[in-house]
Amino acid sequence: MPLVARTRRADRIVGGRGTLMDRCLAAGLPVASACSGRGACARCLVTVLQGGEQLSPIRTHEARVLSRNHAAPDQRLSCQCRALNAAGAVLITTGYW
Numbered sequence: 084m085p086l087v088a089r090t091r092r093a094d095r096i097v098g099g100r101g102t103l104m105d106r107c108l109a110a111g112l113p114v115a116s117a118c119s120g121r122g123a124c125a126r127c128l129v130t131v132l133q134g135g136e137q138l139s140p141i142r143t144h145e146a147r148v149l150s151r152n153h154a155a156p157d158q159r160l161s162c163q164c165r166a167l168n169a170a171g172a173v174l175i176t177t178g179y180w
């Protein structure tokens with residue numbers, strides 16, 4: 084499943100496995116965090132520009148944290164979701180890339 088990170092400079096294909104956060108960090112893209120990926124701080128929010136239906140479903144805990152932090156409908160906690168094995172790409176971005 085291609086994961087593409089849109090930065091100010093270019094779109095970058097992000098390989099690897101794991102959560103979106105794990106994959107971005109492994110590719111050298113910084114992801115904000117104050118909870119080390121435990122799904123508590125919401126600093127790792129990413130905006131999903133395309134392919135959101137190809138991400139793992141939002142579970143109760145993530146939904147609660149997204150709601151508590153007034154996240155937009157197209158935002159996910161990058162530490163709590165994964166790209167599923169499906170055709171098509173997932174395109175994400177953050178305000179600081």
Ligand code: FES
Nearest residue numbers: 122123124125162
């Ligand atoms: S890193 Fe804290 S919620 Fe994702």
